[in-house]
Amino acid sequence: MNIPFFDLTRQTISLQEELDSAYGRVLKSGRYIGGEEVERFEHDFAQYLGANHCVSCANGTDAIEMSLEVLGIGPGDEVILPAFGWISGKHAVQRAEAIPVFVDVEGHTGNMDVSLIEAAITPKTKAIMPTHLYGKPCAIVELRNICDKNQLYLVEDCAQAHGAEVEGRKVGNFGDLSVFSFYPTKNLGCFGDGGALVTNNGDLAESLRRLKNYGKDSAGSFTQPGRNSRLDELQAAILNVKLSYLDQWNSRRKEIASSYSTILSNNLLLDSSNSVNYQFVLNHDQREVFRSHLAKSGVSTELHYNFILNSSSEFPNAAKLSEQVMSLPVFPELTTQELSYICEQLKQI
Ligand SMILES: Cc1ncc(COP(=O)(O)O)c(C=O)c1O
Structure with missing residues (x-):
């Protein structure tokens, strides 16, 4: 894949x-x-x-x-x-x-x-x-x-x-x-x-x-x-x-997000209730383990974002997120087969 x-x-x-x-x-x-x-x-x-x-x-x-x-x-x-x-x-x-x-x-x-x-x-x-x-x-x-x-x-x-x-x-x-x-x-x-x-x-x-x-x-x-x-x-x-397709696409994004959410434990997830899931973001202090396993399995991921807008120590949550977040594919045209495959890889990790 x-x-x-x-x-x-x-x-x-x-x-x-x-x-x-x-x-x-x-x-x-x-x-x-x-x-x-x-x-x-x-x-x-x-x-x-x-x-x-x-x-x-x-x-x-x-x-x-x-x-x-x-x-x-x-x-x-x-x-x-x-x-x-x-x-x-x-x-x-x-x-x-x-x-x-x-x-x-x-x-x-x-x-x-x-x-x-x-x-x-x-x-x-x-x-x-x-x-x-x-x-x-x-x-x-x-x-x-x-x-x-x-x-x-x-x-x-x-x-x-x-x-x-x-x-x-x-x-x-x-x-x-x-x-x-x-x-x-x-x-x-x-x-x-x-x-x-x-x-x-x-x-x-x-x-x-x-x-x-x-x-x-x-x-x-x-x-x-x-x-x-x-x-x-x-x-x-x-x-x-x-x-005219926006609501339909947002619903599909939600379906994909909930498939990921059901297999990931809570400590890996950001709260995405009432989100339109522009990104589906995983939050883990060893994100590279996830990223490299997924990359080897042919699944592309991105980092949104690996920087913060002010580097002062006053913003611990911003700093932590910039080091821990990674985004999984959540575009509406992701196929059922691709989604199952990604979920399978996540389970393995
Ligand atoms: C939150 C936010 N604000 C503003 C912008 C800027 O939009 P544009 O790229 O159309 O200039 C973006 C674009 O990614 C964004 O995500």
């Missing part, structure tokens, strides 16, 4: 006709930037999430940078972030000349430890920016309450959690602004880069539309220094096809 960590060609092949027709539609239209596909995607994705506005953009990192900009976060402001996760949030804060203030994460989920947040708030704090890591929602209701109590903005990083829910509401509805990435391997991904911002605040949506489009307002005047950050028609057409 040779089992890849992710094989996107399988999904593409299974949707070939629909994708060909979507691409064909765009190519024939002659309109490749800012057309019906983008409009439809923004409308349908907002509706899927139950949110008022979706503003598409070029990628998830741009979405984070633009969220900080429209919230007026700049030099000297502090933004509270988890000490473990992807690097984009940290870099976006630094590029805004603001200060990233890290808090440790929970050892059993990798998500921000809410009990540590109030101690990190200072008069300079402007926002909290949590991630729903690996598809598992963080304690977003508690974070919303802390933000309301302290008059802080909440920017939800949903780049790993398309479709995840908390108390019956999709993530993306709790932040003042929420960001998504449609990088190809995400639960909802396109064939290149893509991103979006979601909000229930019409003024913020308007500001974002200006910012991402050269600073041009709806009357056509350039009212501010803007940038160019757009989702193109081809990517939007792909996302329009794929959006």
Whole structure:
């Protein structure tokens, strides 16, 4: 057996006709930037999430940078972030000349430890920016309450959690602004880069539309220094096809995750209840034993992540996770036979 960590060609092949027709539609239209596909995607994705506005953009990192900009976060402001996760949030804060203030994460989920947040708030704090890591929602209701109590903005990083829910509401509805990435391997991904911002605040949506489009307002005047950050028609057409499969793919991810969970003892698992299983992560102080056995058996694994966002000793859980986590294949097109084979190998270890 040779089992890849992710094989996107399988999904593409299974949707070939629909994708060909979507691409064909765009190519024939002659309109490749800012057309019906983008409009439809923004409308349908907002509706899927139950949110008022979706503003598409070029990628998830741009979405984070633009969220900080429209919230007026700049030099000297502090933004509270988890000490473990992807690097984009940290870099976006630094590029805004603001200060990233890290808090440790929970050892059993990798998500921000809410009990540590109030101690990190200072008069300079402007926002909290949590991630729903690996598809598992963080304690977003508690974070919303802390933000309301302290008059802080909440920017939800949903780049790993398309479709995840908390108390019956999709993530993306709790932040003042929420960001998504449609990088190809995400639960909802396109064939290149893509991103979006979601909000229930019409003024913020308007500001974002200006910012991402050269600073041009709806009357056509350039009212501010803007940038160019757009989702193109081809990517939007792909996302329009794929959006209708998202729940089905998330269910398959859950099935795969529960197969792994039933054979792994609790001390090897992160809590993935109500997760959309962007990653299935094993947590063990001898992960190399697992990795090398699986590699020899032809099963690819990855490390998400083997670094932390701040190397100070204040973040023991982040440090431990960076040394212990490893991700197993969990893409929806993994076959039953491949899944059984991986489970067999895990049992042997
Ligand atoms: C949590 C998180 N935030 C932001 C991003 C950045 O998204 P993009 O790669 O589309 O810029 C990613 C991408 O992997 C991510 O996982």
